[in-house]
Amino acid sequence: MSVVEEDVWKVYNLQKDPDARNEIIVKYLPLVKHIVKKLVISDIAQSEYEDLIHQGILGLIDAIEKYQPDKGVKFETYATLRIRGEIIDYLRKRDWMPRSLKKKYKKIEETVEKLQQRYNREPTVEEITEACGLEEEDVLKTLSYINVSNINSLEEAIENNLKIHSISEIDLKNPEEELLYKELKKKLAHAIEKLSEKERLVITLYYYEDLNYKDISKILNLTESRISQIHSKAIKKIREMLGEYF
Template sequence: MTTQSLGLHSMELLVTYSRNPSLKLRNHLVEINAGLVRQVAHRISRQCSEPYEDLEQIGYLGLIRAIERFNPHQGCAFSSFAIPYIRGEMLHYLRDRGSIMRIPRRWQELYAKGKKLKKQLGMSLGHPPKEKEVAKALGISLQEWSECQLALQNRLLVSLDATVAQVNEGCLTFGETLPDPHCLTQRYWEEERLHLQKAMSQLEDKTKAAIECVFIKDLPRKEAAKEIGISPMTVTRHLQKGIEQLGLLMNPQAA
């Protein structure tokens, strides 16, 4: 599959996910867009002491949050939307661990020189210079200048209101990329609910009906027995059997 067709396929799945979220589809979207995480992890791992593998794992949390928040109808490319979330998750992780950034001396010198050049170019051009103009004046690529700035800026405390990306409706701040405990809790229970639904679908019909009547509808066992068409004793046996099966389906390690 070409890059273009892969992008179209990903967008189609994102549209489907926005209409009907599911754990299976979200995990598939993570697999398709894993390259974004690897790209950001590779860049940041060159500037800090944390292993690439750790940054990659943390980056997937940012990718998941981007998938859950992305609105495919805004006309924004998903990669442009997701990278700030992935990068923000990694930077948050690094700040929590107090990781010491390894800044090459050459980059320190380039950063200082670049700041001076920005002022000089601003005066000569009559407007703030673009980053590619600064990079050209320094005689380096735009990518290296971006990485140089990223490395030096990450040594400083960053305001939660600092802009990390431009989106259609305005600016995305660093604070907005940080994990929300309430959202994380909601996500956890949503995943558990989907996991339970999948496990319930694998039960026998009467076992599933017994669990739904007693634990979801909160019916007494006699009423549950009438609704299902079996005896109360059989309801009890189905409940015991169903609970054991759900325990094994939802926690395979227990098997």
């Protein structure tokens, strides 16, 4: 953190100065946009994208209000969790994806597997849409929502374990918590090793390299919806292997 940034935080923490808060919001607005782009497929409607950005900003403001520098946690780490949490809460309360679409997810998943076998390649969104008899927007929204739901309970664990964070950056209150943290880290790494090569690659690019679906789709030459599916499937496997923690 630069001297200028430290001064801004000092001013805000001491005086709760609105101008200082606005300066912090502007600085971390790209973080909000980055999180939204990682959570959903880029083809969602612009109005929905803007709604999620708005919710993310509310999460950022909440993080600014509650952040305590003396805890030893980086603001970016703390803010990321608050922003993501605000967006996910919004999606759930609004029921962003109707229950009828949730029921159709299994049909979409099965259709993809059948098309893979038929064409001996990854199917396009258009092919999936035609085979399922659903609107393309519904297919994309379903995959995005299911992905958000799947990663929610694992997100904090993965953020704290896959990214290069030291123990000192995490607010562990006692030796028992530190021991549990180290054990979870070891089991998480073991679970990831059991994933298929493609699943491990997606998880690595998403968490280690901090890329979104659009970037990963270009690297792997797959559709964003397919990347979302691979990601969701990998997270589902990890959750099953780490079931004792959830």
